[in-house]
Amino acid sequence: MNTQSTATVVEFRTVERLVQGIATSDGAGVRLTRVLTQPLQRRLDPFLMLDAFRNENPDDYIGGFPDHPHRGFETVTYMIAGRMRHHDSVGNSGLLGPGGAQWMTTGSGLIHSELPEQEEGLMEGFQLWLNLPAKNKMVAPSYRDIPPAAIPEFTTEDGVRVRVIAGASHGTAGAVQRPDTEPLYLDVHLPAGRRFVQPIAAGHNAFTYTYRGSVNIAGTTVGDRHMAILANNRAGEVYIEASEDARVLIIAGQPLKEPIAQYGPFVMNSTEQIYQAMRDYEAGKFEAAVVQSL
Ligand code: CO
Secondary structure, three states: OOOOOOOOOOOOOOEEEOOOOOOEEEEEOOOEEEEEEHHHHHHHOEEEEEEEEEEEEEOOOOOOOOEEEEEEEEEEEEEEEEEEEEEEOOOOOOOOOOOOOOEEEEEOOEEEEEOOOOOOOOOEEEEEEEEEEEHHHOOOOOOEEEEEHHOOOEEEOOOOOEEEEEEEEEEEEEEEEEOOOOEEEEEEOOOOOEEEEOOOOOOOEEEEEEEEEEEEEEEEEEEEEEEEEOOOOOEEEEEEEEOOOOEEEEEEEOOOOOEEEEEEEEEEOHHHHHHHHHHHOOOOOHHHHHHHHH
């Protein structure tokens, strides 16, 4: 007699690769880990970069990120601990604190600074770069501060707390929705031994980043400060089980499948567009908004 269950066997997205990232510094000497690096841009399209920073020593963050330009993509900064003050050439400014996010569409270009507003204690957070489709790379820059209370969250029956920064999870819409790239950005807090399942749209590239504790994803252990690139297999869900109290970012998006040309803070589709960005920057065109606001 066949006692095997005839129920459909659900398969989950497996871990294709674990990535620890590269220790580096950026801005005025801020120590950080570049988790998503340039060689992974094609694989993780539409995401261009993920930096993780967690510094106790003020010497490792106090310089912040003084004035620098951007063109052609979006930056998503998410703070866990500490405060950062933002200023840009469009005239926006804001204070980013623990649990808050900042979503900036750099579009045709701006100059901004991100400076710590604290002199001691932990500074921890993430900056994700999300590409813009070719048709939107030269849109007017825009910026949105998302205070902690404006990030929707829910707790599952299993006691898993989920903060929905972008996209949607289990019926809860996130703070930000985007056409074209359809980003999903979740911060998931799992008590030890608990599980969380998140559907991921077919064909979307997806990865996780564990920033506390250790988890098991479809049979693979993913430790603290590790990114797991999820295979684009037919299964549409990521299954996470906490080996100990853990916090994990789940990030996914629809690939743009367009050429990527990056030179530092400019991300366009061709080398010619990069040269144009450099010429425009040299000509002071990124500062136009500042002049207008004076
Ligand atoms: Co910047």
